[in-house]
Amino acid sequence: MFKSEYLNRVYEGLAARNAHEPEFLQAVREVFESLEPVVAARPEIEKNGIIERIVEPERIVNFRVSWVDDAGKVQVNRGWRIQFNSAIGPYKGGLRLHPSVNQSIIKFLGFEQIFKNSLTGLPMGGGKGGSDFDPKGKSDNEIMRFCQSFMTELQRHIGPDTDVPAGDIGTGAREIGYMFGQYKRLRNEFTGVLTGKGLSYGGSLARTEATGYGVCYYMKEMLADMGESFEGKKVVISGSGNVAIYACQKATQLGGKVIAMSDSNGYIVDENGIDYKVMQEIKEVKRARIKTYLDYVPTAKYVEGCRGIWSVACDIALPCATQNELNGDEAKTLIANGVKAVAEGANMPSTPEAVEAFQAAGVKFGPAKAANAGGVATSGLEMSQNSQRLSWTFDEVDAKLHDIMVNIYKSCKDAAARYGMEGNLVAGANIAGFEKVCDAMLWQGIAY
Known part of the structure; x- marks a missing residue:
């Protein structure tokens, strides 16, 4: 092999x-x-x-989460926290709440997080956690009871200088708030133990937008190396969560035209350019399906089945939904339709066959552990603000995020060139992320 x-x-x-x-x-x-x-x-x-x-986690914590639904019935889910590597800082990584969650998925995410966090240049180790609990269709009280039960066990294993979880799929500001409240109640302390918090209790401006903005800042650097920019480019973005919505906003602000977005039911195509404000209204306020976009923009088109989004011709593709959502055949369709550059906004959304197809065709490809590091980078900035008891402005955080993404791109590019793989950003991201962690482990001896 x-x-x-x-x-x-x-x-x-x-x-x-x-x-x-x-x-x-x-x-x-x-x-x-x-x-x-x-x-x-x-x-x-x-x-x-x-x-x-x-490749071996320092610690795997697997636990039962019992909670009571609105009908008074006891429900049982499984919870995980995988603390993968703390050589360069406290464990850092999100909590995913989704019925597909299992130990393999949490381990893959935690392993990726080691290198992603390293690339940011901030002192954060790699970890990940979550549960097979599904927030969809649950009342606020059911979600609160689940989160409180989940945190009752998790609080034993985390802390602002030990392990700082954040949000992920299914874990937004509401869930983080419930978890933080339970942690504070049990520990009798107010610390920056979670990131993605509300602004009124220690959250950071620009955190919600960070992953979507970051993937666009990374893509901007990729395009600049090609002598190109977002200006006038057609962009397809899979997904319609935080990452996709704010990637749509930033791509539009940088001069691109986002023509397609999706959710798990299907996708919309708007050749006039998707209105990201409408997407925010649908997904963040109404929590509705993406098909609702047609109620606001009747000239758009809706297609059942989310995978078909990769048949929409574009210059730039930003897969921002979930792992392995873009396969080899779909990559070949994008290539045939003239895609110039791809950057991953989700975690490992392209299968190995898709990555190989893009690279073989000369399509510029930005891997997730580099391109979507904006979220965890801004979580790191939230940790810094909490430690200093300060709050930075949106523009201050956004400027730091932009600089971090530019530096990540440069690190990937330089590492690939140093080892004779010029232009291979996948190799560059892995090498640049690995070498920093490797050096820290060597210095610290076999304890790590």
């Missing part, structure tokens, strides 16, 4: 022990492919067992 005997040996052992965790193994494979030249050039990596250690 790999040219490196060392990487092969580690991966084979990992696959044997985790055969039931395909998402996690997929994430590890993708990183290992990039690290071959690094391992060859740095024998101390094998000597000190860095690879063996970095």
Whole structure:
């Protein structure tokens, strides 16, 4: 599988022990492919067992979450917190609430988070958590009771200098608020233990917009290297959550025309350019399905089935929905329709076959661990504000976010060139993220 005997040996052992965790193994494979030249050039990596250690979480916490629904019936879900690597800082990563959540998905997300957090330049380790609880269709009181039960166990394992969770799919400002309130009640302390908080109790301006803005800032740098810009480009964005909505806003502000967006039911096409304010109204205020867009813009078109969005011809594609949403055949359709650049706003939304197709066709490709790092970067900025008991303006946070994304792009580009893979941003992101963590682990000995 790999040219490196060392990487092969580690991966084979990992696959044997985790055969039931395909998402996690997929994430590890993708990183290992990039690290071959690094391992060859740095024998101390094998000597000190860095690879063996970095693929094993420092800690996995799996727990029962019991709560009572509005009918008075006891419900039981499973909860996880995977603290993957703390070599460069406290664990940092979101809490995903979705029925698809299992240990493989949380491990893949936590593993990716190690390198993503490293790329931001901020002192944050990698972690992830969540539950197979589905917030959809639940009342506010049911969600509150679930969140309180979830935090009653989680609070034993987190803290502002230990592990700082955040939001993810299914975990928005409402859920973070309920969790923070329960943590404060149980611990009798007011600390920056969670990010993505409301502005009235320690949240950061620009946090909601950060991942969507960040993916566009990263894409702007990609396009600049091609002698291009967003100006006049047709953009397709999958998803319609926070990431997609604010990617739509920023892409529009940068001169692009977003012509298609989706949700799990289907997608809309608006050749005149999607109105992001309408999308905000539908998704953030009404919490309605994307088909509702036609009530505001009757000239738009709605198509059942979300996967068809990749058949819409565009210059720029931003997959911002979920993992493995864009496969090899869909990538080939985008290529045939003239796509110039792709940047991932979701976590690992492109399958390995899709990434390979884009790279083979010369399509500029920005991987998730770099392109969607804006969210966790701004979470890190929220941690800084909490530690200092300060609150920065929207423009201050946005300017810092922009600088971080520019630096991430430069780090990816430089790392790829340093190891003879010029232009390969996937390899560059993995290498740049890995080397910082690797060096910290070497300095700290086998404790990490």
